[in-house]
Amino acid sequence: xxxxxxxxxxxxxxxxxxxxxxxxxxxxxxxxxxxxxxxxxxxxxxxxxxxxxxxxxxxxxxxxxxxxxxxxxxxxxxxxxxxxxxxxxxxxxxxxxxxxxxxxxxx
Numbered sequence: 288x289x290x291x292x293x294x295x296x297x298x299x300x301x302x303x304x305x306x307x308x309x310x311x312x313x314x315x316x317x318x319x320x321x322x323x324x325x326x327x328x329x330x331x332x333x334x335x336x337x338x339x340x341x342x343x344x345x346x347x348x349x350x351x352x353x354x355x356x357x358x359x360x361x362x363x364x365x366x367x368x369x370x371x372x373x374x375x376x377x378x379x380x381x382x383x384x385x386x387x388x389x390x391x392x393x394x
Contacts (some may be wrong), residue, residue: 288368288369288370289368289369290366290367290368291329291366292327292328292329292365292366292367292368292369292371292372293327293328293329293330293331293332293335293361293364293365293366293367293372294325294326294327294361294364294365294367294372294375294376294379295325295326295327295328295332295335295336295356295358295361296323296324296325296326296356296357296358296360296361296379296383297323297324297326297336297339297349297353297354297355297356297357298321298322298323298353298354298355298356298357299321299322299323299324299348299349299352299353299354299391300322300352300353300354301321301322302352303322303348303351303352303389303391304316304318304322304389309322309348309389309391310389312390312391313384313388313389313390315384315385315387316384316387316388316389317386317387317388319387320386320387320388320389321388321389322352322388322389322390322391323357323360323383323388323389323390323391324346324348324349324353324390324391324392325376325379325380325383325390325391325392325393326346326349326376326392326393327372327373327375327376329369332356332358332361332365333356336349336353336355336356339353340353346391346392348391348392360379360383361379364379376392376393376394377393377394379393380392380393380394381393
């Protein structure tokens with residue numbers, strides 16, 4: 288199996304947390320913790336972030352509100368196989384949401 292997939296976390300501008308749908312999916316959020324996007328990719332997270340910002344296969348949240356990557360929250364998890372990355376993305380999103388982060392993504 289090919290081990291070249293990565294999970295990644297993007298810091299989002301605080302304005303993203305004011306969107307009603309985002310607040311509804313994060314009822315236990317800690318307003319002191321940032322709003323983040325959790326994703327997975329088959330390319331380097333830096334390149335993926337640039338593609339989001341350029342609008343290529345982009346999350347509208349990352350395109351509009353993305354500030355920077357937060358490697359301190361994910362780099363110890365990578366690289367992964369595709370199946371591992373799918374599971375890790377979901378698990379990381381759940382973990383960070385439980386810690387109080389306002390999480391978008393993490394399908």
